[in-house]
Amino acid sequence: MNDKQIKRTSKFLSLILRHRPEVIGIELDENGWANIDELIQKMNAKDANVNLDILHTVVATNNKKRFTFNDDQTKIRASQGHSIGVDLDLTPQTPPTILYHGTAQQFVDNIQQQGLKKMNRQHVHLSADLATASQVGQRHGKLFIFEVAAAQMEQDGFTFYLSENGVWLTEAVPARYLSVFK
Numbered sequence: 275m276n277d278k279q280i281k282r283t284s285k286f287l288s289l290i291l292r293h294r295p296e297v298i299g300i301e302l303d304e305n306g307w308a309n310i311d312e313l314i315q316k317m318n319a320k321d322a323n324v325n326l327d328i329l330h331t332v333v334a335t336n337n338k339k340r341f342t343f344n345d346d347q348t349k350i351r352a353s354q355g356h357s358i359g360v361d362l363d364l365t366p367q368t369p370p371t372i373l374y375h376g377t378a379q380q381f382v383d384n385i386q387q388q389g390l391k392k393m394n395r396q397h398v399h400l401s402a403d404l405a406t407a408s409q410v411g412q413r414h415g416k417l418f419i420f421e422v423a424a425a426q427m428e429q430d431g432f433t434f435y436l437s438e439n440g441v442w443l444t445e446a447v448p449a450r451y452l453s454v455f456k
Contacts, residue, residue, distance in 0.1 A: 275328060283324055284332050286317065287341060291352040306360035307349040339439035354437035357394045364435035364443070369424035373400040373442050374455065376411025379418045390420075390447035397435070397443035400424070404455070406440075419455035427451050 298316040
């Protein structure tokens with residue numbers, strides 16, 4: 275299996291497990307889990323050429339750790355980033371004092387006025403480190419990084435969650451908690 279096949283499979287899994295399971299005719303359970311046997315069968319019906327070994331490779335090698343297996347490895351789900359309603363059964367966590375949000379320069383004015391919104395996702399995604407925030411922000415244009423006063427937000431009543439792949443999640447970040455990273 276080559277890198278191109280792994281990347282193609284990972285993108286297809288993201289589409290199915292985060293946004294549009296109906297593309298292959300499956301339903302995720304309330305926690306976002308898909309039965310692996312059904313997933314493989316229906317992905318292959320769409321010419322995906324996937325088997326259990328390929329899924330294991332995609333899960334193990336995905337640099338963002340986007341996917342996870344359940345304990346007995348009969349199900350798979352996306353760790354976060356859903357635009358469909360799923361309950362990831364996350365427990366509120368105390369965030370670091372500062373978190374980061376990488377974005378593109380073209381969105382800065384709007385964010386400074388309106389804050390960070392979840393848009394079509396279930397949560398706003400934040401990073402504990404600059405490298406991850408930079409990687410995320412560079413995908414959409416010239417990089418810009420905001421610092422998020424996460425500890426102050428929590429003190430003010432906002433709830434934070436930590437996804438299985440280390441992404442910090444919250445409902446929204448009002449502009450007053452944002453500052454420009456220097």
